[in-house]
Amino acid sequence: QKEVEQDPGPLSVPEGAIVSLNCTYSNSAFQYFMWYRQYSRKGPELLMYTYSSGNKEDGRFTAQVDKSSKYISLFIRDSQPSDSATYLCAMTRGVSGNTPLVFGKGTRLSVIA
Amino acid sequence: GAGVSQTPSNKVTEKGKYVELRCDPISGHTALYWYRQSLGQGPEFLIYFQGTGAADDSGLPNDRFFAVRPEGSVSTLKIQRTERGDSAVYLCASSQDRGSGNTIYFGEGSWLTVV
Numbered sequence: 661q662k663e664v665e666q667d668p669g670p671l672s673v674p675e676g677a678i679v680s681l682n683c684t685y686s687n688s689a690f691q692y693f694m695w696y697r698q699y700s701r702k703g704p705e706l707l708m709y710t711y712s713s714g715n716k717e718d719g720r721f722t723a724q725v726d727k728s729s730k731y732i733s734l735f736i737r738d739s740q741p742s743d744s745a746t747y748l749c750a751m752t753r754g755v756s757g758n759t760p761l762v763f764g765k766g767t768r769l770s771v772i773a
Numbered sequence: 774g775a776g777v778s779q780t781p782s783n784k785v786t787e788k789g790k791y792v793e794l795r796c797d798p799i800s801g802h803t804a805l806y807w808y809r810q811s812l813g814q815g816p817e818f819l820i821y822f823q824g825t826g827a828a829d830d831s832g833l834p835n836d837r838f839f840a841v842r843p844e845g846s847v848s849t850l851k852i853q854r855t856e857r858g859d860s861a862v863y864l865c866a867s868s869q870d871r872g873s874g875n876t877i878y879f880g881e882g883s884w885l886t887v888v
Contacts, residue, residue, distance in 0.1 A: 668813065696879075703777070703864055703879035704816065748815050760806065760832065761877070763815030 663687050666749055666764025675773050679736040683749035683764045690751040693725050695734045698746045739771045777880035779865050785886045786855055794850040794883040798867030805848050807840055808864040816864055855887045
């Protein structure tokens with residue numbers, strides 16, 4: 661079993677839909693949780709960053725962390741065609757550089773106009 | 774520079790050849806990372822530099838892979854005797870401090886194809 665599991669999709673939704681993306685993990689030492697967006701042939705771009713359990717909202721994006729279930733989610737409201745990309749969850753034990761990010765496989769999202 | 778710069782953006786090489794991939798981090802960033810992303814997978818950690826020294830090289834797959842950062846800025850990832858399985862996107866990232874997750878910036882990657 662990989663440390664971080666993420667359904668690769670693809671996921672296709674109509675414009676305006678609410679999108680739910682999620683990851684599960686096995687390492688209870690993970691404390692910091694991130695979502696990255698990656699457009700085709702581009703590098704990952706940080707979208708959301710959360711420490712420990714709870715919710716965080718930024719515009720149309722909401723990140724949720726449930727450490728008791730080892731489950732994290734990203735919600736996208738009012739999805740737009742420009743949201744079409746691969747979404748990667750990532751997590752780490754700490755903030756020092758020698759605790760590298762562990763990524764999921766990424767979920768490929770298409771928002772259809 | 775404005776962002777993390779990686780060269781070449783694309784490299785096709787023959788099996789057995791030597792390859793160098795270069796990363797120019799954001800100016801002033803002391804931490805530098807190399808990750809490898811295979812098709813359909815998330816990035817996997819290779820090596821982390823804090824300044825000039827490799828603080829963690831536990832992700833390097835074998836001794837054909839080596840990276841340097843001699844002056845604490847530009848880094849070069851070196852791959853000897855390339856194999857077809859080395860084909861992937863090699864991502865470089867940098868951060869200002871010791872690497873808190875909310876300040877790690879990735880470059881666009883070097884796409885390596887070994888034929």
